[in-house]
């Protein structure tokens with residue numbers, strides 16, 4: 001039998017944004033993750049979510065973003081990228097943890113990393129919709145010479161991205177795969193803020209946003225968001241690919257929420273697998 005006297009108090013988790021990622025993470029916490037409790041959520045339109053939240057077995061408080069750090073130890077950001085700063089800063093300033101899904105926004109808010117360093121806080125970028133960031137961070141302990149990623153998405157997964165609009169690229173009527181972007185992860189974060197967080201996560205794990213190269217293809221024949229990564233380093237050469245089934249949000253793969261849930265499960269697990 002577990003010795004209850006040895007248990008630390010439950011870690012309190014807050015979620016910002018109840019889109020396809022936030023909903024799944026909230027449900028998982030409500031079903032029960034060892035040593036964790038969902039204490040609060042922050043949503044854009046509380047009335048839209050009140051009934052759903054009331055049906056949870058332990059309904060969390062609905063609070064404004066700036067009230068979350070008082071009632072939670074960990075915040076999960078799964079909201080529009082423009083909110084990253086307001087969500088992350090109060091947590092890392094008080095030595096707490098912020099899990100960031102809108103990873104692209106970290107490039108323009110990289111002082112948040114210094115804020116976390118100065119105050120004993122932590123920013124976590126989960127593997128999310130990607131694959132193998134454990135191998136990339138391991139290779140980065142040695143020397144990585146190149147990281148390349150090729151992303152292929154259905155038109156629905158890319159439509160409306162600022163890069164496409166600004167360059168007048170008409171992807172709605174394409175009948176064949178079209179390469180719409182070639183450049184760095186930093187450039188991709190600007191041009192595709194809601195579509196290419198994975199490229200930024202990859203760059204932060206490896207050789208940074210200016211050396212990580214990316215191609216983006218729109219492919220009318222696809223139903224899945226596909227990412228292929230190739231890494232060359234002094235410890236290993238590896239390539240990895242993933243075919244993501246979109247969630248209710250066609251830009252977001254279903255596996256993204258599961259990646260966050262897997263990370264949450266590790267917080268108090270007796271066995272942790274993977275780095």
Ligand SMILES: NC(=O)C1=CN([C@@H]2O[C@H](COP(=O)(O)OP(=O)(O)OC[C@H]3O[C@@H](n4cnc5c(N)ncnc54)[C@H](O)[C@@H]3O)[C@@H](O)[C@H]2O)C=CC1
Nearest residue numbers: 017018019020021043044078101102128129194197249252
């Ligand atoms: N790192 C990764 O691998 C991935 C990251 N993402 C990113 O994660 C984020 C969340 O993704 P989804 O759930 O698909 O997004 P979504 O856009 O479908 O949902 C976001 C939710 O945030 C809510 N929201 C808007 N303003 C708010 C406010 N002021 N306060 C609280 N909530 C607010 C919206 O109403 C919506 O319900 C996006 O930025 C997306 O780009 C998505 C997929 C993969």
Ligand SMILES: O=C([O-])CC(=O)C(=O)O
Nearest residue numbers: 129195197198225252253
């Ligand atoms: O990186 C993102 O924001 C989303 C993505 O590519 C995916 O879900 O496959």
